[in-house]
Amino acid sequence: MTTLRSYSAQFWSGVVFLLLVLIGLAVAGVKTYDWLQDEQRMPVQVVDFSGDYKHVDVVRLERLIRKSQPGSFFSLDVNEVYQLVEAQPWIYRASVRKQWPNKLKIYLVEQTPVAQWNDDMLLNPYGETFNARAEGLKLPKLFGPGGSEKTALEGFHAMHSLLATMGIGIRELSLSERFAWQVQLNNDVQLNLGRKEFIDRLQRFVDIYPLLAKQPKQVRYVDLRYDTGLAVGWIDETENNNKEES
Template sequence: MRKQRRVMARDKRHVTPWWRDARWYRGLFLVLLGGVVMLAATLINSGLNHLRDPQTLPIRQVSIDGDLLYLQRAQIEQALVPFVSGGFLAVDLVRIEQAARRLDWVYAARVSREWPDRLVVHITEQVPVAYWGDMALLNRYGELFAPAAIPDDLGLPRLAGRSVQAQELMQRFVLVQEKLGQVDASAVGLREDARGAWVIELTNGTQILMGRDSDAARLERLLRVYPALVAQRSEPIALIDLRYTNGMAVAWGDARREVAP
């Protein structure tokens, strides 16, 4: 009995007090850590809400960047002002970009922030390479665009045809221009009608009827005799009709038509 009492007494002497228990400190640490995290999250959220407030860090300047030929910077700024709302972080960049792309002559637009109160709108203008009919232009990617006002003095070739073939027609014009350069001639226009017949117009006003067949052999036939046709008369050539199997019809300024072998 005495031995049992001594063991129980010894066990009581070895009981660890709660303030020395490591588990208690780990629990306290986790509670404090959770509180710190919640406090930090609250402060961050409050700070973000403050920064999103339109009155905090308001946008004071909108700059237009890009090489502009057809657009004025002041014109772009004026068009975008209604879409610049909210503070530095809250402003909707996508909405501004969409508004910029809707402007005439804008091919692409990108908006970026510059700390602390500035927006930069990067504009890429359309680059026209040809007139398309009377109401549109063709850009360097073979895409049609139709600004409200189209200058008449751009010095571009005039193309016309089905819009789905715009890029193909431009490629054909480039090829024709290269061929005509061999005889010191130059084209200013190429058009294709609904039946697929196409007509070349030269800088001197001569029209070349190619018909629906775009066979390069017809154009080669013209190149062989064109210098002689020009030298044959002092009158300008009004029309050359290549829609013949082995020859061509030519009309000079007096509108008479002759068949050349």
């Protein structure tokens, strides 16, 4: 009987001891968690930006990151920082990682603007739009219906390559709802190329323009929407005089 009571006492003593240990571990875990979450004990001291960028304001971006992630190094959510960074207008791609003990490393790939799109967006080399300011950027202007960005950019590149042989650039390019092409050159000549075989029609302009440039009047527009030939509009002397006076 004594032995049974002794075993029972030992069993309950072990249970109580185990419970005390578990409670102690739980309390220690909570305190450790609170300690790790405490920004004052383990702050993110350095946000290290790298990459090739000119338009990204990294000072502003760091403020946004710290505002969205006010906790410690351990509580910082890398995925949330990544989403925040890639949501910025001038960021094309980014990578984010922590570096022990107090650093956040961010590598940036900046958007490369190649054209303005519909006066309110910019285009990157892949025909993708992004919403950023274009002040100080000398970019050609492209216009077209939604979804035609890549088509317009591909057409621009093809035309630019052909016109570059003459030292002429494209100021504006417009693609209509019916996908007809109209181009404003940097010498103020407007080209109407229509919908079909626009590169062949542009080649026709390239072939004939040296003769047009020798004429006493300045060319206003060249309409190439014909199977053969073209129509030319001229600027009269009155308009030239007005331009010179202004």
